[in-house]
Amino acid sequence: MKATQELMNEHRGIELMLDILETVASKLKAGERVDTAHLEGIMEFFTGFADKCHHGKEEDLLFPSLEALGIARDGGPIGVMLHEHRIGRECIARMKKGLASMKEGLADGSALFTDAAEEYIGMLRQHIQKEDNVLYPMGDARMSEETDKELFEAFEKLEEERIGKGKHEEFHAFLEKLEGIYLK
Numbered sequence: 001m002k003a004t005q006e007l008m009n010e011h012r013g014i015e016l017m018l019d020i021l022e023t024v025a026s027k028l029k030a031g032e033r034v035d036t037a038h039l040e041g042i043m044e045f046f047t048g049f050a051d052k053c054h055h056g057k058e059e060d061l062l063f064p065s066l067e068a069l070g071i072a073r074d075g076g077p078i079g080v081m082l083h084e085h086r087i088g089r090e091c092i093a094r095m096k097k098g099l100a101s102m103k104e105g106l107a108d109g110s111a112l113f114t115d116a117a118e119e120y121i122g123m124l125r126q127h128i129q130k131e132d133n134v135l136y137p138m139g140d141a142r143m144s145e146e147t148d149k150e151l152f153e154a155f156e157k158l159e160e161e162r163i164g165k166g167k168h169e170e171f172h173a174f175l176e177k178l179e180g181i182y183l184k
Contacts, residue, residue, distance in 0.1 A: 091120035
């Protein structure tokens with residue numbers, strides 16, 4: 001499997017969790033109750049899987065490799081992706097703040113969570129499309145088979161170091177559980 005294909009496979013899981021987050025945010029906006037354990041798990045998924053693991057693979061491994069192949073960082077697609085990763089982290093921090101307020105029973109918590117969630121959903125969906133349809137194909141066109149293989153192996157190592165052995169599977173099991181609750 002190509003290294004970028006692994007990242008695109010991860011994008012499918014992230015998109016599914018974005019669908020779940022969208023449903024949850026709609027419920028909260030409508031004044032419905034949502035299990036805070038589910039919200040905490042969604043935040044853990046986006047923090048641990050999407051950011052620490054997936055974005056870690058991109059920022060620490062893929063992007064430097066693409067820069068070495070002549071794809072621009074400053075004023076180029078890599079710089080745009082890095083900027084959007086920072087925006088995503090800011091949105092997650094605001095969602096966590098909203099969740100903490102909700103758990104404390106504060107009235108503004110739900111609005112803070114849903115506003116940040118809506119921004120995150122829109123931004124990340126566009127971000128994924130740019131990576132899948134522009135950046136990754138640019139990299140694949142320039143990357144040797146050997147470099148691709150080394151990158152793929154480095155992805156596996158980073159994942160184990162950052163989130164731990166078996167955690168990827170735990171995230172997917174949680175994703176499937178929430179899919180059954182919120183999207184069926």
